[in-house]
Amino acid sequence: MKEIILKYALKNAHDFGGKVNDKVVLGSVLREHPELKTDVPKVLKEIQNVIKEVSKLNQEQIKAKLEQLAPELLEEKKEEILGPLKPLPNAVKGKVVVRIAPSPSGPLHIGHAYGTSLNYEYAKMYGGKFILRIEDTNPENIYAPAYELIPDDANWLTENHVSDIIIQSSRLGIYYDYAEKLVGMGKAYVCTCEAEQWKEMKAKGVACVCRSLNVKEQQTRYAKMFNEYAEGEAVLRLKTDIEDKNPAMRDFAIMRIVEHVHPKTGKEQRVWPLMLFSVAIDDHETGVTHVLNGKDHADNAKKEQMVMACFGWQPPVYKHWGRINFEGFELSTSKTRRAIEIGEYSGWEDIRIPFLRSLRKRGYQAGAFRRFALEMGLSLNDKTVSIEEFWKNINAFNREIIEPQANRYFFVRDPVKIKIMGAPKKVAQIDLHPEHLERGKRTLKANGEVYLTEDDISKLVPGKVHRLMDYCNFEFADGKYKFVSESYEDYKAAENKGMIIHWLPQEEHVVVEVLLEDGKTALGLGEKSMGQLKEGDLVQLERNYYARVNQVDKSKVVCWYLHK
Numbered sequence: 001m002k003e004i005i006l007k008y009a010l011k012n013a014h015d016f017g018g019k020v021n022d023k024v025v026l027g028s029v030l031r032e033h034p035e036l037k038t039d040v041p042k043v044l045k046e047i048q049n050v051i052k053e054v055s056k057l058n059q060e061q062i063k064a065k066l067e068q069l070a071p072e073l074l075e076e077k078k079e080e081i082l083g084p085l086k087p088l089p090n091a092v093k094g095k096v097v098v099r100i101a102p103s104p105s106g107p108l109h110i111g112h113a114y115g116t117s118l119n120y121e122y123a124k125m126y127g128g129k130f131i132l133r134i135e136d137t138n139p140e141n142i143y144a145p146a147y148e149l150i151p152d153d154a155n156w157l158t159e160n161h162v163s164d165i166i167i168q169s170s171r172l173g174i175y176y177d178y179a180e181k182l183v184g185m186g187k188a189y190v191c192t193c194e195a196e197q198w199k200e201m202k203a204k205g206v207a208c209v210c211r212s213l214n215v216k217e218q219q220t221r222y223a224k225m226f227n228e229y230a231e232g233e234a235v236l237r238l239k240t241d242i243e244d245k246n247p248a249m250r251d252f253a254i255m256r257i258v259e260h261v262h263p264k265t266g267k268e269q270r271v272w273p274l275m276l277f278s279v280a281i282d283d284h285e286t287g288v289t290h291v292l293n294g295k296d297h298a299d300n301a302k303k304e305q306m307v308m309a310c311f312g313w314q315p316p317v318y319k320h321w322g323r324i325n326f327e328g329f330e331l332s333t334s335k336t337r338r339a340i341e342i343g344e345y346s347g348w349e350d351i352r353i354p355f356l357r358s359l360r361k362r363g364y365q366a367g368a369f370r371r372f373a374l375e376m377g378l379s380l381n382d383k384t385v386s387i388e389e390f391w392k393n394i395n396a397f398n399r400e401i402i403e404p405q406a407n408r409y410f411f412v413r414d415p416v417k418i419k420i421m422g423a424p425k426k427v428a429q430i431d432l433h434p435e436h437l438e439r440g441k442r443t444l445k446a447n448g449e450v451y452l453t454e455d456d457i458s459k460l461v462p463g464k465v466h467r468l469m470d471y472c473n474f475e476f477a478d479g480k481y482k483f484v485s486e487s488y489e490d491y492k493a494a495e496n497k498g499m500i501i502h503w504l505p506q507e508e509h510v511v512v513e514v515l516l517e518d519g520k521t522a523l524g525l526g527e528k529s530m531g532q533l534k535e536g537d538l539v540q541l542e543r544n545y546y547a548r549v550n551q552v553d554k555s556k557v558v559c560w561y562l563h564k
């Protein structure tokens with residue numbers, strides 16, 4: 001026993017500059033050897049002795065001894081979610097720069113969580129940078145609150161590892177400069193042809209008259225895009241190959257006029273880059289080395305490289321993933337936004353929608369979503385993830401993270417008061433967490449009158465011996481509840497064992513409300529000590545589910561359902 005204690009005492013001393021916390025050591029020892037739980041005072045005494053010994057050692061001696069006794073405890077604690085990501089081509093440690101580039105149409109949902117996590121995990125793997133770029137160059141598709149919501153979600157998902165936030169509408173001057181350069185180099189031209197007519201010509205591989213005008217004329221026309229032409233009257237086109245095998249690559253547009261008022265720049269700006277153009281410029285300007293996104297971006301990536309080639313820039317490495325179909329989920333940001341606007345949902349935190357803000361409030365951890373992305377990996381194959389499969393995975397990953405944190409409490413839904421005849425008075429002491437005894441116990445004062453969940457009462461089989469957890473055994477017969485005995489051993493030995501159920505004392509409790517995933521509320525009572533919980537605490541409501549505490553006040557505790 002001494003050796004086990006010594007290694008944990010050394011570990012604790014090593015991690016905390018020589019100081020040893022006896023409770024932490026006790027917790028570790030009992031986790032490794034649960035059989036010692038039967039004699040905690042003896043273990044504690046031994047721990048005190050060991051601490052005396054350890055306190056005579058300096059940091060170096062502590063480390064040397066620990067190395068000899070339990071080198072595995074000295075290993076740097078690795079982040080558990082280090083996953084099986086395939087290496088990226090041409091990636092150099094410390095030099096990788098990746099980015100996510102959402103448009104500001106709303107906050108992030110579970111689909112975004114995949115791409116964001118994957119990019120971030122690669123940045124982490126290579127000790128590189130993770131940039132968040134908000135692509136708001138289409139003034140017609142902007143939801144202003146998204147400028148706040150997206151960075152907040154991305155920071156949550158990456159544990160505050162967003163290296164840089166770039167907002168494209170604040171960089172218009174840069175795009176104008178590069179566009180002007182292309183015009184000056186004779187590599188771009190202002191096309192004033194009627195859109196339909198131009199399309200027909202392009203389909204045939206025939207150039208329009210605008211293309212052959214000289215540079216000076218193009219410069220004049222480019223200037224006119226800012227103050228003379230109306231929306232739709234002129235676009236700036238890149239001069240590519242008008243006979244390119246792929247018609248989409250023939251002289252595509254890179255700048256256009258949009259009169260729609262932009263929430264950031266107001267009416268001031270009316271010339272806007274097309275996405276491929278601002279993306280090419282920004283990827284170069286911010287030193288993006290690897291572009292990791294869905295394969296629906298593959299065509300744009302080709303166009304981006306054509307823009308980069310005009311300036312002689314080295315393009316980043318492009319890696320696309322296949323379409324991930326989250327079957328059974330409503331992931332349309334615009335549809336959800338409309339549903340919120342007409343009051344169908346209460347907001348982006350509504351418990352019923354698969355957006356990160358709502359999932360956070362239920363107690364989901366960023367690590368669970370990152371783990372999911374790691375397991376999916378980066379592959380070009382299309383995948384379908386059903387709603388059941390998704391939650392099964394995410395819940396398992398999340399449970400692994402929160403299980404050690406979540407203390408246990410009794411929550412009696414739809415409470416019914418009963419009296420157990422002949423039951424003794426008892427102060428029941430129950431561990432807050434069976435694997436973390438150092439956290440102490442919760443106390444329930446029992447006097448025979450208790451609250452049980454209506455559902456449990458309806459299931460009590462007459463004649464059987466039922467047990468109230470950590471209190472007593474009883475029988476239900478002739479409409480009455482009768483005390484049988486107190487010890488758990490008696491219950492175990494009973495021939496006709498019934499249920500083991502949780503309960504609450506009649507006198508001490510708090511009102512608890514749990515918001516369920518379908519938006520309904522479970523009402524009931526909880527242990528009095530739940531009144532001491534704080535917003536954000538994760539709990540396991542025994543025999544029910546995990547939940548997150550979202551509000552505590554004098555009258556009640558409000559939790560949100562997490563998962564089983």
Ligand SMILES: [Zn+2]
Nearest residue numbers: 191193208210
């Ligand atoms: Zn033209």
